[in-house]
Amino acid sequence: MDFKSPYRQLFVYAVLACVFVGTSTWSYEQGRPLTALLLMLLAMVALVHMWRVLGRIERRWWLLFDAWEAGEPRRPAAFQRYYAKAHDRWLASMAALQQQQEKQEARQLFLETLLANIEVGLVVLRPDGSIYWHNPAAMRWLQLPPAARHVQQLPPAWEAWKQWVLQAAHHEERLFEIAMDHSLMSFASKVSRFAVLGEAFIAVGIQNLQHLMEDKEMMAWQQLTRVLTHEISNSVTPIASILSSVRELMQAEALTAEDHAEIQQALALVERRAQDLIHFVQEFRNLTKMPEPNRRWVQVRQLFEEVAQLMQQEAEAIxxxxxxxxxxxxxxxxxxxxxxxxxxxNLCKNALHALAETERVRKLQLTAVEGERYLAVEDNGTGISPEAMRRLFVPFFSTKKKGSGIGLSLSRQIVRAHGWRLRVQSEWGKGTRIRIDF
Incomplete structure (x- = not known):
């Protein structure tokens, strides 16, 4: 037995103290007071040694704790081998913690580099409007002064944004037009609210949409120009041809009854083509002129039933x-x-058109779910091809042979006028679901 171990010494002194106290009590009961006194003194000596051993153990553990706090890589000289295992375990734990810290620092560096190089501005605010953190893009877009510590220190151009951001609900989005560099810039901003260790924060994303909107605007103009050119050319070319034929007939010295009839027929055809062109222009004007919604509380089931009644005859036909x-x-x-x-x-008509081209059991469903905040028109028809999906909202584009191509575009404008979103979900050959999120 290694009696140098302080824990074994502590155990031995504790046993001796108990034995001396017990025998001292027995001796006193046997009428031997001096023996009892001597044994009690020995018990006190054993207790004193116990106290010293406890003090030595405490001091050595404090040395170990001091080494931990100081990051001492070597084992303290006062450590005996019965402390070596604790110190070695501590060194292994410290090495593992250091590896975890290095990994954490690497992840943090990665995130900081990523956030510093993206073009989306990110700024984290406290509920009182003080700025907790921001990335370089946020500083650039918001035109933050270097010493800015509060959103109220932003330039006056961001006044509407400052008033909105502190009151916005979780996941609320909004578009802003900001005067920057003597021009208007379009920005999209989204708010997310969260809490860390009981402290509330507001995370705000700011994205510059100007280049994207300019590209989309150019594409829209190109598509619109192609549509207008195509439609006008389809009407003007035959009109020019017919009028040329009429002019040749009119140049004849004498017109027969047959010539008069042919001229009348040609002029009637020209009139019809002109009326078609006028109708096309009228539809285009209606598409670009959207009235403000006159809102009232609408019973959704009653509205669906009226729509179903209007569509019932077309549905029964297929x-x-x-x-x-x-x-x-x-x-x-x-x-x-x-x-x-x-x-x-409009959506039901499109759905019935798609259902007419399928051989399966045809079903059209009108759905409204208040908890998920959406309306939907769903069919199990042919679906929409990937190519058509890309041009779905282009004015006057239609997959129907006799379609005008404005129904879906007009529907989306009406939905947007309400502040809602219209989304098309379709799987080619299986069906289509058009959802209105409100």
């Missing part, structure tokens, strides 16, 4: 069923009833 699902049944919507009905009719 043997399609119309189903309605509204959750809850008394769901109401703050909307312009007439405009919303026009949207639903």
């Amino acid at each position: 043997q399609a069923s119309i189903e309605i699902r509204v959750e809850p049944a008394h769901m109401q919507l703050w909307a312009d009833r007439g405009l919303l009905m026009q949207v639903l009719i």
Whole structure:
């Protein structure tokens, strides 16, 4: 037995103290007071030694703790081998913690580099508007002064943004037009609210949409120009040809009754083509002129039933069923009833057209779910091809042979006028779901 171990010494002194106390008590009961006194003195000596051993153990553990705090890589000289294992375990733990810290620092460096190089501005605020953190893009877009510590220190151009950002709800988004460098710049901003260790924060993303909008605008103009050129050319070319033929007939010295009839027929054809062109221009003007919604509380189930009744004859013609699902049944919507009905009719007409081209059991479903905040028109028809999906909202583009190509574009404009979003989800050959998120 290694009696140098302080723990073994502590155990031996404790046993001796108990034995001396016990025998001292027995001796006193046997009428031997001097023996009892002597044994009690020995018990006290054993207790004193126990106290010293405890003090030595405490001092050595404090040496170990001091070494931990100081990061001492070597074992303290006062350590005996019964402390070596604790010190070695501590060194292994420190090495593992250091590896974890290095990995954490590498991840943090990666994130900092990533956030510093993206073009989306990120700024983290406290609820009182003080700036907790921001990346370089946020500093550039918000035109933050280097010493700025609060959103109120932003330039006056961001006044509307400053008022909105502190009051915005979680995941709320908004577009802003900001005067920068003597021009208007378009920005999209989104707010996220979160808490860390009980402290609330507001994370705000700021994205410059100017280049994207300019590219989209150029594409829209190109597509619109192609459509207008195509439609006008389709009308003007035959008109020019017909008028040329009429002029040749009119140059004849004498016109027969047959010539008069041919001229009348040609002029009637020219008139029809001109009326078609006027109708096209009128549709284009209606597409670009959207009235403000006159909102009222609308009973969604009643609206769906009226739409289904209007579509019933067309649905029966292709043997399609119309189903309605509204959750809850008394769901109401703050909307312009007439405009919303026009949207639903357009979407249902498109769905029935797709159903007519499929051989499976045809089903059209109108859905409204208040908890998930959406309306939907869904069919199990042919779906929309990937090529058509890319041009779906181009004005006057249609997959129907006799379609005008403005129904879906007009529907999206009405939905946007309500502040909602229209999304198309389709799988080619399986069906289409058009969803209105409100």
